[in-house]
Amino acid sequence: MHATEALRRLLEHCPELDRTHDLVRQFASMLDARDAAPLPDWLDHLAVSRLPALDGLAKAIREDQHAVVQGITTPFNSGVNEGRITDLKLQKRIMAGRAGVPLLRHRVILMAGLRRSYP
Known part of the structure; x- marks a missing residue:
């Protein structure tokens, strides 16, 4: 259908x-x-x-x-920034607060790369 x-x-x-x-x-x-x-x-x-x-x-x-x-x-918005903040909060929740800054940074960078690959 x-x-x-x-x-x-x-x-x-x-x-x-x-x-x-x-x-x-x-x-x-x-x-x-x-x-x-x-x-x-x-x-x-x-x-x-x-x-x-x-x-x-x-x-x-x-x-x-x-x-x-x-x-x-207006054509201006903070959608991209809000998306990045949401990604960061999601990663932090997934790891239940156990992630240090280096691991969290690495995972956020990977998420940003995925967002660019799949618009």
């Missing part, structure tokens, strides 16, 4: 997932267009979605809405 067909069938059988999918696509279109004008209405839709996780997301975004608007409308 093709992935698009599987997604369509899944969304037909789960109304909550269908609403979530629609809301995520709306946010993605804001990012693609770099247009934050629909953000307040979109947050209202999240709040009334009757999906607790999305309501919580709406509250969190409203707390830092100015930063979210900047993230949507």
Whole structure:
């Protein structure tokens, strides 16, 4: 079965997932267009979605809405740095805090090389 067909069938059988999918696509279109004008209405839709996780997301975004608007409308972000920090934290957790700086550095460098090989 093709992935698009599987997604369509899944969304037909789960109304909550269908609403979530629609809301995520709306946010993605804001990012693609770099247009934050629909953000307040979109947050209202999240709040009334009757999906607790999305309501919580709406509250969190409203707390830092100015930063979210900047993230949507500007081409600058810290995504690469955040990815590296996430890699570092993951490696530290995997090794349960037993790794010293040299081993941790080696593993982070290997992770960075893998990221370049598989975009």
